[in-house]
Amino acid sequence: MNQSILSTLFGGRSGAWGLAILALILLVAIPLSLDAFRLNLMGKYLSMAFVAIGLVICWGHGGILSLGQGLFWGLGGYCLAAFLKLEAARSIASEASDQNKALSTVGLPDFMDWNQITELPWFWYAFKSFPLTMLLIFVVPTIIAYIVGAAMFKRRVGGVYFAIITQALCWTMEILFVTRQGWTGGINGITDLRTLLGWDIRSSGAQTTIYFMTASGVLLAVLLGRWLLSSKFGRLLVAVRDMEDRVRFSGYDVANLKTTAFCMAAVLSALGGAFFVLNVGFMSPKLVTIEPSIYMVIFCAVGGRMSLLGAVYGTLAVSLGRTYFSEQFPGLWYFLMGTIFILVTMLFPDGLAGIPNRLAPALWRRIKSKWAREPGSAVTGGAKP
């Protein structure tokens, strides 16, 4: 039993080590070595790691390339931002400030007031309740992903065509959110978020706490991903990716399996979007459109699209690189990014995760042969239980 938990959740001994090292980096090394501003940046990056973890499941294993994960990330973010905005509007209404006097309809989000909306739109009502908002963060992206997945996969739309459609959807959402200014805050998005259930999320103490929440969330997402991928479902995804017809003619509803994987990736993305809002205190349509969606795929590719841990490292490495280089050499970043992407796909298809995976067994064998002096004992076959 212990053995099976160890192997499913932690991926055996090497998987447990990998997770422990990541936990040490995220929860100890990074908080100790960075100032509050940089730590907040890391929290922001980590909120995108959720998307990369979702892509490892649906793209790396299931072969479903989505170039529109920003859509789900954005939906999760907007759900939480809507709740926080209503809370902020209530707190503005309760204080007698200039801001209050400038509004004609007190208690409504300011952008609605600026757009001559005097009553809360019906779909905003759910965001008055915290439990309902939490639920919607999961439910809204699942429903959208289910509709898209079911419609596409039942008609056997896959590969590049699916990728293009997801991208178009992402763009549609951006346009929708930009043009419905009174409902969504338009191009500015939902800004000036203040408190979460009375807890001021803007203070630096709160920001540190939120960083730890995000980091723990990422670690939990990795565990969840491991649990899913180590089940038969995980192997089925690989089977669907490599030989879809064989799976179909083994009695499985392939469209259903793919839709499920796509929904899982969507939920993980949405969760990341919600953490992003907590970290940065706003949500904008520019963050959910095509460009960030493609970045998310690059995170996953650089990290190694089969590796859950790699997804986290990939996200951090590319995001840090982006921040560093765009601060130092603003014009050069895009060329560098392109070069990295080409190099990864051509030379290291396993991404960052491929480096230890390729080196570790050789290293391990060397250590073992030094100590045991028994050539060939390192490799043991035998049936898996």
Add this chain to the structure above:
Amino acid sequence: MIYPHYALELEELTVSFDGIKAVNGVTLYVAKDELRVVIGPNGAGKTTLLDLICGRTRATEGKITFMDKDLTRMPEQKIVQAGVVRKFQTPSIYPKLTVFENLELSFPRGRTAIGAIFFRRSSDVVDRIHAVAKEVYLEALLQTEGERLSHGQKQWLEIGMLLIAEPQLLLLDEPVAGMSVREREQTAELLRRICQGRSAVVIEHDMKFVRRIADKVTVMHQGRILAEGDMDTIENDPKVIEVYLGH
């Protein structure tokens, strides 16, 4: 009048692709326990016939019945669940998974997404996998990745993947293509063994192999059935010699 009870009944089956009738008014009955071999020149519509039965291609006209179930419009996975399984011409196995995992995914349990997440590798599953692996000569290779198998072993693995689902009708498209003489003999033995108590439709070109396994042979030519009967009748049929065997 007594109607003999058939397992598989194809009636007036026609499929046309842009006006070209790949299968044209085919009527075919396969009995329970029968191993039927379909032969014929390239483009005769043999593979299309199997595609029609397993639901990969839909019939323009006609009806497919298996064990009194109408398969004509049934979704593919339902056809499999009704006991009809298909082996493809080029071996279709999961290259990145081991032989064990290949067989495990074909085990008929946990076929929904939720079912697959909570699927447990219980001892009956493991025992069954070992038994099937032994049957298809792959017991020693259970932990080998699919892509590392030889061509013949891949063919066997795919047959094993069909077998583990306990099917009632096997549709095999060229099961000995690319096999050595020794492997062909082993496969003939294997097919005779596994077709006990179930029906099979096999497409094959190797006449020596056909002679070893077939109960009855159907010859197809240009989408139609040209002749049908036991091997001796077929080999002496002048029409068959002209379009197929004579070449």
